[in-house]
Amino acid sequence: MTKAYTLEELNGMNEDDFVGSIGWVFEHSPWVAKRAHASAPFASLDALHDCMTAAVEQAAPEQQLELLRAHPDLAGRLKMTDSSVREQQGAGLTELTAEEFSQFTFWNSAYTERFGFPFILAVRGHNKHSILAAMKERHRNNHEEERETALREVARIARFRLEDTVDG
Numbered sequence: 001m002t003k004a005y006t007l008e009e010l011n012g013m014n015e016d017d018f019v020g021s022i023g024w025v026f027e028h029s030p031w032v033a034k035r036a037h038a039s040a041p042f043a044s045l046d047a048l049h050d051c052m053t054a055a056v057e058q059a060a061p062e063q064q065l066e067l068l069r070a071h072p073d074l075a076g077r078l079k080m081t082d083s084s085v086r087e088q089q090g091a092g093l094t095e096l097t098a099e100e101f102s103q104f105t106f107w108n109s110a111y112t113e114r115f116g117f118p119f120i121l122a123v124r125g126h127n128k129h130s131i132l133a134a135m136k137e138r139h140r141n142n143h144e145e146e147r148e149t150a151l152r153e154v155a156r157i158a159r160f161r162l163e164d165t166v167d168g
Contacts, residue, residue: 003164003165003166003167004021004165004166005021005022005165005166005167006166006167006168007042007044007045007048007166007167007168008168010022010040010042010048010166011040011041011042012041013037013040015034015037018033018034018037018040019033019034019037022162022165022166024161025052025157025158025161025162025165026052026056026067026154026158027067027070027071027072027154027157028070029066029067029070031055031059031063032052032055032056032067032158033052035052035055036048036051036052036055039051044168045162045163045166045168048162048166049155049158049159049162052158052162053155053158056151056154056155057151064147064151065116065117067151067154068117068118068120068147068150068151068154069116069117069118071117071118071120071154072118073104073108073112073118073119074093074104074108074118074119074121074123074131074135093123093128093131096128100128100132103132104128104132104135107119107132107135107136107139108135110139111135111138111139114139115143115146115147115150117150119135119138119150120150120153120154120157121134121135121153122153122156122157122159122160124160
């Protein structure tokens with residue numbers, strides 16, 4: 001994937017352009033980029049990601065929950081962002097057998113019922129087997145542990161997306 005922006009270009013953008021350029025890296029949550037823009041310029045990609053992650057950490061619990069709920073089910077059939085589609089394709093989740101799809105559907109439903117948001121995992125470097133194993137393992141977590149784990153995974157997903165988009 002070709003990098004879309006340099007860090008210097010992002011640093012020079014007004015808030016609307018900044019949010020329009022990278023507001024999507026935290027799934028359907030442009031408010032994260034909007035809050036981060038106030039801290040520009042960023043010395044590095046790490047600084048940009050850290051600032052965006054801090055915006056999520058400092059958000060109200062209800063807003064964090066909205067962010068978690070903005071993510072699609074893994075291996076789900078609902079409309080996903082282009083980024084989510086590419087990420088899930090890379091992990092083999094778009095080519096499941098009927099039995100595998102049934103297992104993912106069961107565990108997605110059980111997870112969402114237990115925690116109130118979909119199972120979230122930065123799938124880069126994973127395959128369908130490791131994802132399903134993680135889903136089963138994390139289902140055992142308590143609510144607070146899982147909320148924290150899911151938010152860390154959201155930050156990892158955003159980091160991968162920034163690395164794919166920003167040069168620098």
